[in-house]
Amino acid sequence: MDSTILLVDDNKFIVDGLKAILSKKGYHILVTYSGEEALDLMERTVPDLILLDISMEPIDGWETLERARRRPESAHIPVIIFSARKTLPEEARRKSLGVADVISKPINTGLLIDAIERTLKGNRPGTGKKIEPDLSEFHINIGFERHLAEH
Numbered sequence: 001m002d003s004t005i006l007l008v009d010d011n012k013f014i015v016d017g018l019k020a021i022l023s024k025k026g027y028h029i030l031v032t033y034s035g036e037e038a039l040d041l042m043e044r045t046v047p048d049l050i051l052l053d054i055s056m057e058p059i060d061g062w063e064t065l066e067r068a069r070r071r072p073e074s075a076h077i078p079v080i081i082f083s084a085r086k087t088l089p090e091e092a093r094r095k096s097l098g099v100a101d102v103i104s105k106p107i108n109t110g111l112l113i114d115a116i117e118r119t120l121k122g123n124r125p126g127t128g129k130k131i132e133p134d135l136s137e138f139h140i141n142i143g144f145e146r147h148l149a150e151h
Helices: 012-024 035-042 061-069 088-095 109-121 137-150
Strands: 004-008 028-032 049-053 079-083 099-104
Touching (some): 028 035, 049 109, 061 079, 079 109, 099 109
């Protein structure tokens, strides 16, 4: 595949699981654990796609995306956002920040991979095909549930 994906999430467990799954699919994964780290990295490296969590501190994913869109080197990069927040699709439309797709947590890795492939090919969401979950999503979702219980 040779595509480089920047994964931005403050939950190490989710990052580790997604990195393992996406690396097995042939993607080169760059990891940052905050919006600031992601913005710093994008000054030196331009990924093909950004997977961006919204609920992070000290700056959330929306602010990270707004700041990335103001920079010439990152303004064009497609972004897939993901979060446990249920208002995410409406927020994405309202903010008009050029979000390619929205994935809800807990993550269905089959849907995520489909969204990544469509976005990298420049296709719109909604292929209409049934997406089966990857068994490895169990690992990520257990970690996500533990993270929610701890916070």
